[in-house]
Amino acid sequence: MSVIKFKNNTNTLNKRSGFITIVKPQSGWQFIDFRELKEYRDLFFSFVWRDVKVMYAQTVLGLSWAILQPAIQIMIFTIIFGKVARVSTDGVPYVLFSSVAIIPWSYIAQTMTQSSQSLISGQHMLGKIYFPRLVFPIAPVLSKFINFGISMLIISGIMVYYRVYPSVNLLFLPIFIIMMMLIPAAAGLWLSSLAIRFRDVQHIMPFFIQLLMYTAPIIYSASTIPEHYRILYSLNPLVGVIEGFRACLLGTPILWHYVWPGVIVGILLLVTGALYFRRMESIIVDVI
Amino acid sequence: MRNESKAIKVENISKCYRIGLKENMHDTLAKTVFKTIKSPLDNYRRYRSLYKFDDLNPDSDDTRSDIIWALRGISFQVNAGEVVGIIGLNGSGKSTLLKILSKITDPTRGRAEIVGKLSSLLEVGTGFHSELTGRENIYLNGAILGMKKKEIERKFDEIVDFSGVEKFIDTPVKRYSSGMRVRLAFAVAAHLEPDIVLIDEVLAVGDIQFQKKCLNKMQDIGQQGRTVLFVSHNMQAVTRLCSRTILLNNGKLIADGPSHNVVSAYMGSDKSTRAVREWNYPADAPGDEVIKLWAVRIRTKDGLVSEAMDIRKPVYVELEYEVLQPNYVFLVYYHLINSDGLELFETIENDASWMDRPRPVGRYLSTCCIPGNLLSEGILYVSPAIRTLNPEIRRLRVNDAVAFHVIDSLDGDSARGTYMSNLGGVVRPLLKWETHFTKQMKTQSNKIT
Numbered sequence: 091m092s093v094i095k096f097k098n099n100t101n102t103l104n105k106r107s108g109f110i111t112i113v114k115p116q117s118g119w120q121f122i123d124f125r126e127l128k129e130y131r132d133l134f135f136s137f138v139w140r141d142v143k144v145m146y147a148q149t150v151l152g153l154s155w156a157i158l159q160p161a162i163q164i165m166i167f168t169i170i171f172g173k174v175a176r177v178s179t180d181g182v183p184y185v186l187f188s189s190v191a192i193i194p195w196s197y198i199a200q201t202m203t204q205s206s207q208s209l210i211s212g213q214h215m216l217g218k219i220y221f222p223r224l225v226f227p228i229a230p231v232l233s234k235f236i237n238f239g240i241s242m243l244i245i246s247g248i249m250v251y252y253r254v255y256p257s258v259n260l261l262f263l264p265i266f267i268i269m270m271m272l273i274p275a276a277a278g279l280w281l282s283s284l285a286i287r288f289r290d291v292q293h294i295m296p297f298f299i300q301l302l303m304y305t306a307p308i309i310y311s312a313s314t315i316p317e318h319y320r321i322l323y324s325l326n327p328l329v330g331v332i333e334g335f336r337a338c339l340l341g342t343p344i345l346w347h348y349v350w351p352g353v354i355v356g357i358l359l360l361v362t363g364a365l366y367f368r369r370m371e372s373i374i375v376d377v378i
Numbered sequence: 379m380r381n382e383s384k385a386i387k388v389e390n391i392s393k394c395y396r397i398g399l400k401e402n403m404h405d406t407l408a409k410t411v412f413k414t415i416k417s418p419l420d421n422y423r424r425y426r427s428l429y430k431f432d433d434l435n436p437d438s439d440d441t442r443s444d445i446i447w448a449l450r451g452i453s454f455q456v457n458a459g460e461v462v463g464i465i466g467l468n469g470s471g472k473s474t475l476l477k478i479l480s481k482i483t484d485p486t487r488g489r490a491e492i493v494g495k496l497s498s499l500l501e502v503g504t505g506f507h508s509e510l511t512g513r514e515n516i517y518l519n520g521a522i523l524g525m526k527k528k529e530i531e532r533k534f535d536e537i538v539d540f541s542g543v544e545k546f547i548d549t550p551v552k553r554y555s556s557g558m559r560v561r562l563a564f565a566v567a568a569h570l571e572p573d574i575v576l577i578d579e580v581l582a583v584g585d586i587q588f589q590k591k592c593l594n595k596m597q598d599i600g601q602q603g604r605t606v607l608f609v610s611h612n613m614q615a616v617t618r619l620c621s622r623t624i625l626l627n628n629g630k631l632i633a634d635g636p637s638h639n640v641v642s643a644y645m646g647s648d649k650s651t652r653a654v655r656e657w658n659y660p661a662d663a664p665g666d667e668v669i670k671l672w673a674v675r676i677r678t679k680d681g682l683v684s685e686a687m688d689i690r691k692p693v694y695v696e697l698e699y700e701v702l703q704p705n706y707v708f709l710v711y712y713h714l715i716n717s718d719g720l721e722l723f724e725t726i727e728n729d730a731s732w733m734d735r736p737r738p739v740g741r742y743l744s745t746c747c748i749p750g751n752l753l754s755e756g757i758l759y760v761s762p763a764i765r766t767l768n769p770e771i772r773r774l775r776v777n778d779a780v781a782f783h784v785i786d787s788l789d790g791d792s793a794r795g796t797y798m799s800n801l802g803g804v805v806r807p808l809l810k811w812e813t814h815f816t817k818q819m820k821t822q823s824n825k826i827t
Contacts, residue, residue: 111481111493112491114488115487133521216482218482219504
């Protein structure tokens with residue numbers, strides 16, 4: 091739908107008004123209305139905070155789940171892929187190798203899942219009140235970040251144990267963290283708007299996430315991919331993020347030429363996702 | 379202070395939905411298999427068709443079974459500060475109109491212009507999460523309704539006070555009774571300060587006490603100069619709170635004017651609330667070879683026929699009839715019945731010139747005056763009847779021949795004064811009260827009484 095807001099100085103109703111809103115049938119493609127988002131900033135943070143509070147409501151372990159869950163996964167992977175299958179890890183101990191990848195991956199997987207569901211779980215609100223629908227898929231990106239922060243403690247613990255000291259590469263970590271947040275945001279925009287119309291998406295998600303895990307160098311090392319396929323492989327933004335995390339935290343050289351393709355694809359997905367979401371936004375309530 | 383600028387301008391808005399299509403039955407296995415293979419594509423087409431309506435025309439009387447026009451070409455304007463009611467049967471498009479103005483859904487055609495900040499109350503407690511405490515839900519719900527965090531902080535104590543759940547404000551909402559939840563939700567909504575408010579039958583939920591509170595609050599909102607659009611089925615509330623009402627039917631706007639007129643039109647849709655009933659031909663006119671009733675009318679003191687009667691003013695019931703045979707003594711009377719079917723009274727013509735006397739053949743016009751400040755608000759029905767007394771035979775009776783609407787304009791000099799809420803009683807006489815005051819008290823703080 092088209093919503094145009096601009097100041098009208100002749101309106102004397104009250105200080106805050108002076109808005110004119112025009113409601114009309116949507117036409118064409120529109121991008122994100124940043125001004126509207128800014129106005130609903132408080133709402134966005136309320137949603138994030140609500141997600142965080144509710145996540146471990148009435149659980150005994152509470153926030154320690156943020157540590158337990160990845161810890162268990164790391165343990166299992168180390169035993170199966172490190173000891174039993176003996177996957178090559180370029181000389182890095184498997185525990186270290188996998189934990190550095192599993193922590194960001196957990197964040198991505200959980201956020202993507204929650205984000206794709208966001209419109210469906212919020213459907214009772216959609217028909218009753220208006221606020222920018224973007225809040226739904228984007229709120230999990232921030233709320234799950236808290237979990238991510240806590241589980242990074244595991245990595246620090248393991249790094250201390252293996253006496254891996256922070257290198258200059260650590261300065262680049264913020265870039266990869268941003269990319270790490272961008273991917274589920276883009277996926278969430280696409281998946282949530284598709285899921286609301288085609289519930290098939292909900293059924294596919296668990297399977298999809300499982301597959302995705304194998305497309306990134308989490309269990310195995312990217313160096314095992316043959317050279318001539320590597321660029322194609324790097325088009326997957328997940329690859330860039332995981333490799334980047336590894337390089338930043340373990341001090342190995344960052345292979346930028348294998349990171350850029352993923353970044354570009356990621357940004358493209360984000361932009362197209364935003365456009366598609368906005369286009370579908372106005373009809374959500376009618377097809378839900 | 380009413381600002382003459384337009385707060386809401388609705389121009390030719392239409393909205394259509396595609397409703398469920400009946401599946402085709404297949405009679406052969408081959409057809410069924412083919413349909414299953416083809417079906418992902420069909421399903422996709424069907425989902426797409428839910429919102430693609432390029433070729434449709436709201437004005438055509440569609441015979442298509444798959445399209446429903448929830449709104450057809452609605453246009454109206456609302457001035458800043460007006461309180462407007464929106465009424466209509468279920469399915470007439472009221473909620474859809476509010477949803478479109480709230481930007482929840484897009485119109486299919488047309489546009490609307492809204493000046494000022496708009497808040498809509500289509501439901502109380504939107505977004506309440508049962509795991510969070512009352513306090514946390516106030517912040518969450520307030521944010522969802524459009525309040526900034528600072529605003530909520532500032533009004534927090536007022537909101538808690540209004541809701542009456544202060545003791546439980548820090549327990550999770552899932553432990554609240556449904557009444558508490560509704561009160562808390564309404565307390566948040568009641569402290570919004572938008573320029574324009576859209577309210578949809580929110581008051582239908584809750585007990586009597588709560589409904590009273592809501593009505594009072596709504597009245598406050600109206601008096602603060604905010605523009606209000608109020609959708610309701612409670613005609614009393616609509617007449618009392620809204621100076622102007624819009625009537626929707628089947629998606630079309632069929633009436634827009636002073637509330638009492640529009641409400642009468644709505645209420646009278648199954649029964650006639652016309653203030654005049656006339657018969658043109660002897661064959662139709664009630665009665666027999668002795669007497670015929672030609673007309674029943676309701677008039678004001680100035681002689682105007684009117685359906686809407688001021689509660690303070692007298693109501694004149696007029697019966698026009700013809701006596702066809704001489705030497706009969708007649709009893710001319712009518713019943714006054716309220717909208718619940720309760721008979722308020724039966725009254726007999728008592729003009730001394732004609733009572734108990736045989737009447738000559740001719741035309742008669744009997745007028746009965748019901749004094750002002752006697753009747754209660756609502757719609758009242760007049761059922762006239764005429765008997766002959768020697769012997770006693772009822773010659774005619776017309777049930778609900780005419781009806782009129784008694785309205786209290788709340789100027790302060792009727793029996794309800796300026797009191798807003800529902801008053802009971804089938805009559806509303808303005809009685810005389812006297813109150814004496816003395817400083818000498820009967821109860822003293824240091825004396826045992």
